[in-house]
Amino acid sequence: MARLHIDQVSKIYTGTQRAVDAVSIDVDDGEFLVLVGPSGCGKSTLLRMIAGLEAITEGAITIGERVVNDLDPAARDIAMVFQNYALYPHMKVYDNMAYGLRNRGIARDEIDRRVREAATTLELGPLLERKPRELSGGQRQRVAMGRAIVRNPAAFLFDEPLSNLDAKLRSHMRVEIKHLQRSLGITSVYVTHDQLEAMTLADKLVVMNAGKVEQIGAPLDVYERPASTFVASFIGAPAMNLIPFSALGDDGRLGLRDATVATIGFRPQDIIEVANDNEDGDGLSLRFVVDAVEPVGSESYLHGKVGAERVVVRIDGRAPHREGDRIGIAVPSERLHAFDADGRRLEGWRTPDAVGDAGTAMRKTRAT
Amino acid sequence: MSNAVSAARPLAPVTRRPTFKWGPVFDHAILIAGSAFMLVPVYLAFMTSTHDAVTVHTGGVQALPGGSLVDNYATVMFDGLGFSGAVNGTTMMLNSLILGLGFAVGKIVLSMMAAYAIVYFRFPLAEFAFWAIFVTLLLPLEVRILPSYEIVQSMGLINTYTGLIVPLVASATGTFFFRQFFKSVPDELIEAARIDGAGPLKFFLDILLPLSRTMIAAIFIIMFVYGWNQYLWPTLITTNEDYFTLVRGIKQIIQVWVGSQIPEYGQAMALAVLAMLPPVIVVVVFQSWFIKGLTESDK
Ligand SMILES: Nc1ncnc2c1ncn2[C@@H]1O[C@H](COP(=O)(O)OP(=O)(O)OP(=O)(O)O)[C@@H](O)[C@H]1O
Ligand SMILES: [Mg+2]
Numbered sequence: 001m002a003r004l005h006i007d008q009v010s011k012i013y014t015g016t017q018r019a020v021d022a023v024s025i026d027v028d029d030g031e032f033l034v035l036v037g038p039s040g041c042g043k044s045t046l047l048r049m050i051a052g053l054e055a056i057t058e059g060a061i062t063i064g065e066r067v068v069n070d071l072d073p074a075a076r077d078i079a080m081v082f083q084n085y086a087l088y089p090h091m092k093v094y095d096n097m098a099y100g101l102r103n104r105g106i107a108r109d110e111i112d113r114r115v116r117e118a119a120t121t122l123e124l125g126p127l128l129e130r131k132p133r134e135l136s137g138g139q140r141q142r143v144a145m146g147r148a149i150v151r152n153p154a155a156f157l158f159d160e161p162l163s164n165l166d167a168k169l170r171s172h173m174r175v176e177i178k179h180l181q182r183s184l185g186i187t188s189v190y191v192t193h194d195q196l197e198a199m200t201l202a203d204k205l206v207v208m209n210a211g212k213v214e215q216i217g218a219p220l221d222v223y224e225r226p227a228s229t230f231v232a233s234f235i236g237a238p239a240m241n242l243i244p245f246s247a248l249g250d251d252g253r254l255g256l257r258d259a260t261v262a263t264i265g266f267r268p269q270d271i272i273e274v275a276n277d278n279e280d281g282d283g284l285s286l287r288f289v290v291d292a293v294e295p296v297g298s299e300s301y302l303h304g305k306v307g308a309e310r311v312v313v314r315i316d317g318r319a320p321h322r323e324g325d326r327i328g329i330a331v332p333s334e335r336l337h338a339f340d341a342d343g344r345r346l347e348g349w350r351t352p353d354a355v356g357d358a359g360t361a362m363r364k365t366r367a368t
Numbered sequence: 369m370s371n372a373v374s375a376a377r378p379l380a381p382v383t384r385r386p387t388f389k390w391g392p393v394f395d396h397a398i399l400i401a402g403s404a405f406m407l408v409p410v411y412l413a414f415m416t417s418t419h420d421a422v423t424v425h426t427g428g429v430q431a432l433p434g435g436s437l438v439d440n441y442a443t444v445m446f447d448g449l450g451f452s453g454a455v456n457g458t459t460m461m462l463n464s465l466i467l468g469l470g471f472a473v474g475k476i477v478l479s480m481m482a483a484y485a486i487v488y489f490r491f492p493l494a495e496f497a498f499w500a501i502f503v504t505l506l507l508p509l510e511v512r513i514l515p516s517y518e519i520v521q522s523m524g525l526i527n528t529y530t531g532l533i534v535p536l537v538a539s540a541t542g543t544f545f546f547r548q549f550f551k552s553v554p555d556e557l558i559e560a561a562r563i564d565g566a567g568p569l570k571f572f573l574d575i576l577l578p579l580s581r582t583m584i585a586a587i588f589i590i591m592f593v594y595g596w597n598q599y600l601w602p603t604l605i606t607t608n609e610d611y612f613t614l615v616r617g618i619k620q621i622i623q624v625w626v627g628s629q630i631p632e633y634g635q636a637m638a639l640a641v642l643a644m645l646p647p648v649i650v651v652v653v654f655q656s657w658f659i660k661g662l663t664e665s666d667k
Contacts, residue, residue, distance in 0.1 A: 053559050074565035086556035090578040099574070100564035147564075 002064035002077075002154040003029050004050070004187055009059035011045050011211075019045045021211040022059070027155075027204065030185040032178070034219075036198035037208035038234070043191040044159055046208075050189060051157050052076050063154055074103070079148035080157040083164065085140045087132040087147075093119075094128040097146045111150075118146040121180070138169045145177070149184065156181070156188040162197065174200060195235050199223065207231045229343035232265050238301060240265045240337070243309045248284070261349050262341040268301065268314040270335035274328045283333030288313060290325040410644070417441075417637035424633035440638040444621075455609045455617070457639055464596055464613040465646065470533035471595025472588050479542030479587075480580070484572055486543070487550040488558070498547065505540040509601060517604055527608040536601060542587055549583045550576065585658045593647045614643040 004027035011020040020042040027033045035043045048054040050061055052073035060067050068076045079100075087096050094115055101111045119125045122142045132140055141161060148156055161177075162170045178201055181188050192198050198205055199219045207214040207222065207230075215227035226232035232240040242265045266284070274285060286306045294301040300319035303312055306329075313329060321327065338346040412429050419427075419434035444457040485491075486498045509516070516535050525531030553576070561571045602613045612620065621636045 051559075051563065053562065073559070073563045078563065080560070080563050082556045082560060084554060084556055086554065086560035088557065088560075088575055090575075090581075099566075103565035103570065147560075 005062040007060045010057050012057045018211050023213050027187055032181055032188045032203040034190045034198045034202035035206050036192055041208045042211040047157055047159055047191050051080050077154040078157055079151045079153040081144045081148050081161045083160045085144040089132055093130055093143050097150050100151055114150045118149045122146050137165055156186050158190040160192055227345050229263055229339045238268050238312045240267050241311045247307050247309050260340045261338045263339040265337040266331040268312045271313045271329050271331055274330045283331050285330040288327050288329045290321050293319050413637050414641050417634055417641050419634050421630045421632045421634050425630045436634055440634045444635045444639045455612055460612050460614045460617040466529055467532055467613055468592045468596035471536055472591035474537030475539040475542045475591045476587055478537050479539045480546050482543045483546035483550055486547055501540045501543050527606055527611050531605050585654045589651055589654050592650050596647050
């Protein structure tokens with residue numbers, strides 16, 4: 001168990017392109033850090049630099065008290081769970097878990113004790129004598145976890161460990177991993193491109209884009225206050241609606257104070273349906289044309305347009321709407337997000353008056 | 369048959385004339401012809417090996433068993449053959465075995481190590497080294513036999529097992545196959561091993577070697593048979609009959625045509641049949657391994 005300190009770390013594979021660009025992250029002892037981002041954003045590269053599988057081009061990584069830049073993976077006191085499990089195919093489950101311990105010259109009894117203990121925790125007891133090919137995907141996944149646990153390392157590293165499982169097993173294993181990490185209290189770094197996985201697992205969430213950190217924070221903070229349009233569209237499903245400010249045809253009713261607002265965002269579930277042409281909605285009120293209805297059971301999504309901009313609206317239960325319907329929608333002003341021309345989040349962009357008035361809400365804007 | 373039973377299968381046709389299909393007949397005809405093509409010579413060789421030299425000399429190849437089975441085989445195995453009569457079949461078989469095993473094992477060890485270096489280590493000219501090895505695939509032993517002989521001779525290795533085996537063990541084919549195989553081993557496995565504290569040697573011995581079992585078995589079969597059947601190289605390198613291999617020995621018997629003496633055709637055939645046995649055994653033994661390994665999928 002240890003703190004993990006990533007200080008201005010960059011990775012250059014070839015030329016000048018930075019796969020990871022000056023990333024700094026602190027992970028507290030026992031904390032569960034999730035790195036999330038689209039494919040190719042450098043998550044795996046960063047994780048592999050922590051593991052020692054990839055050389056660090058610039059910056060320093062500290063695990064516990066040691067700078068590990070020049071240490072072998074085996075000397076870094078980390079354990080890693082791979083996407084394809086990377087179990088040794090010719091070894092039994094028992095030996096798969098014991099191999100790393102044997103290489104470290106740990107006594108036979110101690111190895112046996114640790115392996116059996118991990119097997120009990122992970123309900124692998126009856127499978128210890130099997131070969132990996134005789135296991136299901138979920139079982140292999142658990143063996144891979146077991147191999148990490150028996151080591152009792154300073155940190156766990158996970159690289160998309162659940163992406164090969166089906167949806168049901170994935171959500172089950174998600175809970176299991178979270179529970180295990182909590183009870184063992186081992187500092188963990190978890191890479192995924194699945195924002196749901198990221199939200200549910202993380203103590204601290206890091207959203208990456210093109211090698212850079214976009215935002216670091218608690219999952220719900222990131223969700224509530226995305227630092228950029230990129231984070232806004234990446235975290236949360238369906239994604240936040242982002243509309244260019246100019247397309248709103250603002251007539252001053254939003255109470256705009258900061259003229260740099262370029263984009264207004266609001267989440268599909270923050271939208272309320274209002275009577276057509278209702279002018280008294282709180283905050284933003286718009287005209288919405290339904291293009292498609294997507295029922296998912298407990299809720300429905302309406303896909304459509306406001307003016308020329310695509311917007312998704314969430315409706316509780318079953319939507320009575322049909323293609324081509326025109327409805328009025330409104331978003332309470334406190335649920336609006338504003339971003340500048342560079343996509344950075346803006347705070348305090350409305351006049352205090354408008355913020356205070358949110359309840360009575362006389363200011364609004366209408367789509368053209 | 370009771371009514372109940374026939375009622376239970378009301379749809380079963382009472383009489384149904386199976387339509388005759390020519391497809392399987394044709395398939396089997398081809399298979400039988402192919403098998404016969406392979407087996408008849410072996411059969412004839414074995415039958416001929418049970419006759420004495422005179423019968424064979426006058427009557428040609430024999431299709432039916434004769435009376436000299438024990439005689440012929442005992443003679444070739446235990447009595448002296450050849451010019452000097454110094455070697456018998458047993459010695460030659462032993463020599464062949466040493467050559468075959470040394471050849472196969474040497475090739476596997478060397479080509480695995482070469483492939484390991486090429487695939488897993490970054491060193492200058494690695495790619496070039498591989499292609500240099502690959503190109504020599506195109507050059508059979510016969511092309512470089514004179515320089516090879518020159519070197520072996522100058523090192524004083526004529527009439528030694530070392531001279532017989534070592535010049536043959538470098539194997540482009542083996543290196544190539546192992547390289548392809550190693551490349552198919554997932555990178556994650558190597559990384560997992562690195563994190564588990566396995567250095568290059570441990571990774572090779574604990575993980576790569578066991579994973580390569582089937583590959584080794586396959587190459588062993590091919591190389592053993594190939595080594596066993598070597599003719600030209602042993603002929604050049606061994607002048608001392610103590611180092612003769614079986615394949616050479618057979619020819620030696622037939623060549624003994626001095627004066628009115630008839631070559632011992634029966635014995636030559638017996639030796640040929642014996643020469644066939646070890647490769648057959650190797651193939652049969654390793655094949656079951658080989659197939660087991662192939663069906664145990666996934667790396
Ligand atoms: N060995 C390598 N050599 C050169 N470039 C590489 C190498 N590995 C990764 N890259 C590049 O570095 C960038 C980041 O790759 P990385 O594997 O970290 O992405 P990722 O965020 O893990 O994506 P994914 O979600 O698809 O796994 C990519 O642009 C990739 O092309
Ligand atoms: Mg990745």
